[in-house]
Amino acid sequence: MFHISDLKKFNRCPRIFLLDQITEPTPFRRMVRLDDEVTALAAEYLGAKDCFVGERGDDPAKSMRALQEHEWILKARFEYGGLRIKVPFLHHVEDGYDLYFLFVGLFPRADDMQFYCDTVWVLEHLQIPLKEIRIIHLNASYVREEELDLSRLFVTSSHFYNSKNHLSTSVRDAIYANMKDLSRQIAKMETAMSEPLPEAVRTGRCAGRQKCRHYERCFAQESELPCNSILTLTGTSERYAMSREGIQWLKDADPARIEGTPMQYAQIMADRCGGLYADRNALKSWFRDVTFPVSFIDFEWECFAIPPYRGMKPYDVLVFEYSLHTLQEDGTVDHKVFLSVHDDRRKFVEEMLKDVPETGTVFAYNADGAEKIRIRELAELFPEYRDQLLSINERMKDLQVPFVCGYVYDTRMKGVWTLKRIMSMMDEPGYHELDIQQGMDAVFQWRLLDREDKNADSEQIADELKAYCGMDSYATLVVFNWLRHLCDEQA
Ligand code: SF4
Structure with missing residues (x-):
C-alpha cells in the first residue's frame, strides 16, 4: 500500500522512492512555524459540526461508514487500488459531498496538481459522488487584531491562482483535466520494490531548486572533489559534460560553453592564478565609501504561517535576536547581542538603535x-523609529557583493559563497566549534525557548543561540578584514 507522497517520489526519481524505503527517515522539521492545529481552525471556520475525525492507521472501512453517519468527515483515510489517502474535509450535501482541500499557504496554484488529482482519483473509484471542489487557504491580506479572526484568516476558493496571484482556472476543471489513471504507476512501484536499486543518474531533479536529500549518497565522490575541479564551476550544467570529456580543471573550462558570468570568470581566473583571484581595483572602489566605526550585524528570526501576534499577517516574520560587532578605527572591537522570546520586537528595535552607532x-x-x-518591516511596524531605522539601511552594505560580483574568489570556496564556507578558509575559530551550526537549527532551538519547553535547558540554549548569531557577525568582520587586506596587497 502506497501514499501520495510515495507516488510523488517515484515520479521524481524511482531511486528516491526506493532509498526512502531502506533508509532511516529524517525527522520532519517544519521550516515555517505552525503551532495551531490548522485543520481544527479550518473546521471552525467552515462551521463543521457533527464531525468524524480520522486518525493515523484508521481502517478505511471506518471512513466509508463515517460517510453515512456524519455530516462532516475530517482527515479520513480512504484506500483504492493500493493507494491510501487522507482527505482534509468532505461535507455531506444533497446527492453527494463537497470536497475541501486545505492549503496552508497564500495562493494555491495549478502547477503542482498531483495531490489534488490523486485524491480525487481514489474518491472517484470509491464512487463517492463529489459535488463542489474547493480549496481553503490563508488570506495574504489578513492582519491580526488581538484575537484570531478565522473568517478573515481563511479564504475558500473554487479557483487556483496564477503567477500574478489573480484567480485563474477552476479547481474542479483543472483536476479532471489533469487526472491520470494511477493503476499502471502503482504496479510499476510494486515491481520496483523487488528489483535492485537503480544506478544514480544525474538529472535536473537531483540538485535544482530543492536539492535531493540523497544527493550525497548518490554522488559521494563530489564531497572529495579537488578545490579547482571543473565540477565546482557555478551556473552551468555544462560542467558535467566537460568533465566527462576530460576537462578536469577550472582553468581549462571551455569559454564557448559557459555563460561567462563574473562569478565564473573569477573562478577560472582563481585557478589560473594559483587559487586566489582578486580584482583589487574593483574591491578598492567598492570599499571607498566605508567609514568608521564599522558595524557588523546579523539577525535571527522566525516565520509564522498563522500570525500569533497583533499586527502580523500570515507568513510574517518575527525577529528575535541580533548580534553586533563594532570595529573602531584604532582596531578595537566591541560586541553586543540581544535575544528575546515571544514578541519583543519593540525592545529589539530600541536596543538595536542604542547599540548601532x-x-x-x-x-x-x-x-x-x-x-x-x-x-x-520594523520601520513600517514602528513609525516612531522609522527614520532611525532607515538610516541604518542607508549606511548598510552587503558583504556578499564582492563575491557575487566576481571581485574575489578563492578555489577553497568550491563554488559556494556562504559565510560559513568563506569562514572555513580563515585561520580563526569557526562554526564547526559551535553546538548550533545552521540558521534553521538556531530557529528550532529558539522554538523550545519560545514555547517554554519544560525539557529544554533554556540557559544553555540561550548561550548557544548567542554564540551562533555572534559567530555570524564575527565572521562578517573577519571576512571584511580579509577583503581589506587583499585590497592592500600588491597584485
Ligand atoms: S540525487 Fe538524483 S539520482 Fe539520486 S535519488 Fe536524488 S534524484 Fe535520484
Whole structure:
C-alpha cells in the first residue's frame, strides 16, 4: 500500500522512492512555524459540526461508514487500488459531498496538481459522488487584531491562482483535466520494490531548486572533489559534460560553453592564478565609501504561517535576536547581542538603535536579502523609529557583493559563497566549534525557548543561540578584514 507522497517520489526519481524505503527517515522539521492545529481552525471556520475525525492507521472501512453517519468527515483515510489517502474535509450535501482541500499557504496554484488529482482519483473509484471542489487557504491580506479572526484568516476558493496571484482556472476543471489513471504507476512501484536499486543518474531533479536529500549518497565522490575541479564551476550544467570529456580543471573550462558570468570568470581566473583571484581595483572602489566605526550585524528570526501576534499577517516574520560587532578605527572591537522570546520586537528595535552607532558603515552578509528587508518591516511596524531605522539601511552594505560580483574568489570556496564556507578558509575559530551550526537549527532551538519547553535547558540554549548569531557577525568582520587586506596587497 502506497501514499501520495510515495507516488510523488517515484515520479521524481524511482531511486528516491526506493532509498526512502531502506533508509532511516529524517525527522520532519517544519521550516515555517505552525503551532495551531490548522485543520481544527479550518473546521471552525467552515462551521463543521457533527464531525468524524480520522486518525493515523484508521481502517478505511471506518471512513466509508463515517460517510453515512456524519455530516462532516475530517482527515479520513480512504484506500483504492493500493493507494491510501487522507482527505482534509468532505461535507455531506444533497446527492453527494463537497470536497475541501486545505492549503496552508497564500495562493494555491495549478502547477503542482498531483495531490489534488490523486485524491480525487481514489474518491472517484470509491464512487463517492463529489459535488463542489474547493480549496481553503490563508488570506495574504489578513492582519491580526488581538484575537484570531478565522473568517478573515481563511479564504475558500473554487479557483487556483496564477503567477500574478489573480484567480485563474477552476479547481474542479483543472483536476479532471489533469487526472491520470494511477493503476499502471502503482504496479510499476510494486515491481520496483523487488528489483535492485537503480544506478544514480544525474538529472535536473537531483540538485535544482530543492536539492535531493540523497544527493550525497548518490554522488559521494563530489564531497572529495579537488578545490579547482571543473565540477565546482557555478551556473552551468555544462560542467558535467566537460568533465566527462576530460576537462578536469577550472582553468581549462571551455569559454564557448559557459555563460561567462563574473562569478565564473573569477573562478577560472582563481585557478589560473594559483587559487586566489582578486580584482583589487574593483574591491578598492567598492570599499571607498566605508567609514568608521564599522558595524557588523546579523539577525535571527522566525516565520509564522498563522500570525500569533497583533499586527502580523500570515507568513510574517518575527525577529528575535541580533548580534553586533563594532570595529573602531584604532582596531578595537566591541560586541553586543540581544535575544528575546515571544514578541519583543519593540525592545529589539530600541536596543538595536542604542547599540548601532549613529554614524559609520554597517555590514551584513546577504544584507539585501535579509537584514535590510527586516529593518524595512520594523520601520513600517514602528513609525516612531522609522527614520532611525532607515538610516541604518542607508549606511548598510552587503558583504556578499564582492563575491557575487566576481571581485574575489578563492578555489577553497568550491563554488559556494556562504559565510560559513568563506569562514572555513580563515585561520580563526569557526562554526564547526559551535553546538548550533545552521540558521534553521538556531530557529528550532529558539522554538523550545519560545514555547517554554519544560525539557529544554533554556540557559544553555540561550548561550548557544548567542554564540551562533555572534559567530555570524564575527565572521562578517573577519571576512571584511580579509577583503581589506587583499585590497592592500600588491597584485
Ligand atoms: S540525487 Fe538524483 S539520482 Fe539520486 S535519488 Fe536524488 S534524484 Fe535520484
